Amino acid sequence: MQSPRSPLPHAITDFALAVATGDRRALARAITLAESGRSDHRAQAEALLSHLAQTPPSAGRQALRIGLSGTPGVGKSTFIEALGLQLTDAGHRVAVLAVDPSSARSGGSILGDKTRMEHLARDPRAYIRPSPAQGALGGVARRSRDVVALCEAAGFDIILIETVGVGQSETMVAQMADVFVLLLAPAGGDELQGVKRGIMEMADIVLINKADGELLAQANRTCADYAGALRLMRHRAQDPDGVPLAMTVSAVTGAGIGEAWSKVAELATWRRQAGHWDRTRSAQAIYWFHEELRHALLAQLAGDASLQARLVDLELAVTSGQLTPAAAAAAAVARAES
Helix, strand or coil: CCCCCCCCCCCHHHHHHHHHCCCHHHHHHHHHHHHCCCHHHHHHHHHHHHHHHHCCCCCCCCCEEEEEEECCCCCHHHHHHHHHHHHHHCCCCEEEEEEECCCCCCCCCCCCHHHHCHHHHCCCCEEEEEEECCCCCCCCCCCHHHHHHHHHHCCCCEEEEECCCCCCCCCHHHHCCCEEEEEECCCCHHHHHHCCHHHHHHCCEEEECCCCHHHHHHHHHHHHHHHHHHHCCCCCCCCCCCCCEEEECCCCCCCCHHHHHHHHHHHHHHHHHHCHHHHHHHHHHHHHHHHHHHHHHHHHHHCCHHHHHHHHHHHHHHHHCCCCHHHHHHHHHHHHHC
8 A cells, every 4th residue: 555645735624624525535545644554644643533523524423333244255245235335325425444354474465345346336425445454353454443433534424344254353343333243154053153152242233144045044044043042142231122133134135134224223223322322432432542552552662672682582581491471571561660
């Protein structure tokens, strides 16, 4: 991705206004700033986000943020395109943040979601932004929350956050979404054990995709299996009766997608009216504060030359067996505090 030039070509107020009024080039540039690892770009992105959060017309905007996870090959992109087209036809402005896995060797990503969502990518009421995971765990990129905030400030009223799709660890998306949807393929028997309690407890709605053709009967059986499993889990205070729930959909035929969206919208409305929406967003803000604090402290440690030299000695001590990893870490923290 091309690095943005520095400084910004416009005053911060002009740049923020361009983003807030839906200028796509300004939004793309703002996202590039937010995803950049350069300290000057981070400072500019933070100033922009702060300005957007406090200044009309973007101040106070709240989009419905929908996290969507699922295993590779389940049809997440196809489902998002089908849902997105229905939403734009209904007058919504839809932003899609699609996180692609990054190579452990080169750090590169394919970023092919615009190709997989060809029709939605051409829709003037939709905006698709592929982002590299860059080694971040949890299924989303480290700066995904900033990108969500920028799309929200730009006037998109529904934001779909598609995770990498690596499996059971993708619960971090729940810390930036208002509703969390888990997409699964038709499967039965022992494959039910493949979805562990962690991500199932996070999911608000489980959708069994590919419920069409020869897979329709199997999809219905799978849906019944997951519905039974969900009933055994503890009911959450922020859920109305019947949530979490399992449904069948077909991204190819469109069957069930309208009904699934109705359930998402109903749940979001219920949480707003019950006060859970604001409390959840406040808790999410605290979570990300601690995440940023952790990264800032690690960066500060990495910038301490004397500590880095001490870390080399501690690593050798761990390698030789003279110190346990826990003892070496405690020694490093004690050195940093001194």
